[in-house]
Amino acid sequence: xxxxxxxxxxxxxxxxxxxxxxxxxxxxxxxxxxxxxxxxxxxxxxxxxxxxxxxxxxxxxxxxxxxxxxxxxxxxxxxxxxxxxxxxxxxxxxxxxxxxxxxxxxxxxxxxxxxxxxxxxxxxxxxxxxxxxxxxxxxxxxxxxxxxxxxxxxxxxxxxxxxxxxxxxxxxxxxxxxxxxxxxxxxxxxxxxxxxxxxxxxxxxxxxxxxxxxxxxxxxxxxxxxxxxxxxxxxxxxxxxxxxxxxxxxxxxxxxxxxxxxxxxxxxxxxxxxxxxxxxxxxxxxxxxxxxxxxxxxxxxxxxxxxxxxxxxxxxxxxxxxxxxxxxxxxxxxxxxxxxxxxxxxxxxxxxxxxxxxxxxxxxxxxxxxxxxxxxxxxxxxxxxxxxxxxxxxxxxxxxxxxxxxxxxxxxxxxxxxxxxxxxxxxxxxxxxxxxxxxxxxxxxxxxxxxxxxxxxxxxxxxxxxxxxxxxxxxx
Numbered sequence: 474x475x476x477x478x479x480x481x482x483x484x485x486x487x488x489x490x491x492x493x494x495x496x497x498x499x500x501x502x503x504x505x506x507x508x509x510x511x512x513x514x515x516x517x518x519x520x521x522x523x524x525x526x527x528x529x530x531x532x533x534x535x536x537x538x539x540x541x542x543x544x545x546x547x548x549x550x551x552x553x554x555x556x557x558x559x560x561x562x563x564x565x566x567x568x569x570x571x572x573x574x575x576x577x578x579x580x581x582x583x584x585x586x587x588x589x590x591x592x593x594x595x596x597x598x599x600x601x602x603x604x605x606x607x608x609x610x611x612x613x614x615x616x617x618x619x620x621x622x623x624x625x626x627x628x629x630x631x632x633x634x635x636x637x638x639x640x641x642x643x644x645x646x647x648x649x650x651x652x653x654x655x656x657x658x659x660x661x662x663x664x665x666x667x668x669x670x671x672x673x674x675x676x677x678x679x680x681x682x683x684x685x686x687x688x689x690x691x692x693x694x695x696x697x698x699x700x701x702x703x704x705x706x707x708x709x710x711x712x713x714x715x716x717x718x719x720x721x722x723x724x725x726x727x728x729x730x731x732x733x734x735x736x737x738x739x740x741x742x743x744x745x746x747x748x749x750x751x752x753x754x755x756x757x758x759x760x761x762x763x764x765x766x767x768x769x770x771x772x773x774x775x776x777x778x779x780x781x782x783x784x785x786x787x788x789x790x791x792x793x794x795x796x797x798x799x800x801x802x803x804x805x806x807x808x809x810x811x812x813x814x815x816x817x818x819x820x821x822x823x824x825x826x827x828x829x830x831x832x833x834x835x836x837x838x839x840x841x842x843x844x845x846x847x848x849x850x851x852x853x854x855x856x857x858x859x860x861x862x863x864x865x866x867x868x869x870x871x872x873x874x875x876x877x878x879x880x881x882x883x884x885x886x887x888x889x890x891x892x893x894x895x896x897x898x899x900x901x902x903x904x905x906x907x908x909x910x911x912x913x914x915x916x917x918x919x920x921x922x923x924x925x926x927x928x929x930x931x932x933x934x935x936x937x938x939x940x941x942x943x944x945x946x947x948x949x
Contacts, residue, residue, distance in 0.1 A: 565582065
């Protein structure tokens with residue numbers, strides 16, 4: 474009997490192990506990403522000038538995965554160095570940055586690595602962990618025998634690494650910021666035929682109605698995207714299970730891993746430390762985001778963070794989250810005039826989360842069902858505004874809105890077809906009152922370009938151009 478029980482247990486553990494392996498193998502599926510074209514552009518530019526490629530962005534958005542895919546497809550030989558999980562390699566860059574010496578040292582430390590001149594790319598993963606590795610880019614580029622691609626999840630944080638390095642030389646790097654999947658990339662990931670996406674783009678450009686059942690399907694996918702977001706592991710779990718409860722579990726795990734980074738920095742010896750005062754303030758800002766967006770006027774208010782909070786005490790914490798890549802600011806405009814950046818109010822802004830799936834995971838569990846079933850109440854405005862801010866941010870658009878003391882407010886103002894374009898966001902197909910007021914007052918506002926994003930189809934009524942919410946990624 475005990476022997477049979479032991480065999481049964483071994484069988485169970487074997488099945489569990491196999492199941493875990495299968496899930497892991499499926500998780501590392503490489504999705505098609507738009508940034509791949511940017512990497513190809515960099516690769517082709519090497520014929521003109523040698524520069525290292527640096528890709529920065531949030532953790533777990535697929536930086537390393539897409540870089541490895543590219544390198545395997547374009548290079549005969551790849552050397553991978555991870556400064557986060559192989560900290561002993563960092564000391565190799567503390568000496569004189571002689572390329573030949575570095576190659577010998579790296580070969581000795583990375584068993585199996587081969588440095589074949591003119592056929593090798595070196596991947597520096599988590600570059601922010603080693604200041605002198607970034608300094609080594611210049612001598613490598615001047616030497617010319619090896620290409621370098623770097624990734625970093627905390628590279629955007631000014632002052633993260635406090636080591637006095639050998640300096641970063643300008644002109645030897647091309648820096649790209651990678652972001653979570655946009656809606657089009659999400660549609661690729663779930664397997665929607667690209668001819669459908671091309672058809673939707675044509676409807677947008679020609680201002681034609683989308684076929685009814687296609688419009689309904691795209692809105693369904695869009696609402697799922699609101700809940701799932703654009704982090705590859707999360708998208709993959711949804712693809713495998715179509716279980717939004719499992720999606721939420723992964724998202725909350727990712728958010729917890731992000732919180733673990735709050736307030737961290739490397740001291741002069743490149744040893745990790747935590748600024749607990751800053752950590753507290755960052756957490757206070759982070760926790761206040763749902764309350765900030767729940768208000769009718771979503772302008773960021775320090776009083777909602779903690780008693781006695783103000784710009785002086787907490788603005789650095791906002792900047793930290795922005796440089797980390799988890800939030801983006803949307804500034805109010807003094808006037809509806811170009812250039813928009815020249816008319817922004819630095820002190821009046823809203824804050825949005827850069828992945829709406831993560832934002833949804835910050836809210837109570839039932840929110841997901843509310844989104845899918847279309848029965849959100851007051852908070853629906855916050856979620857649908859966040860997804861549009863998210864879409865514009867992923868297109869690298871600066872975010873602006875327009876609010877007057879009278880109460881008139883335009884959700885977003887952007888530049889489209891080189892004109893000021895007003896954007897109103899509706900979770901259903903409600904009236905665009907602010908748009909109507911501006912369009913009816915030509916003497917005060919010389920603006921006519923506009924879009925009302927709604928749960929609706931393409932159409933124009935009284936000068937207001939309505940498009941479905943899912944077309945936001947087309948307002949380039």
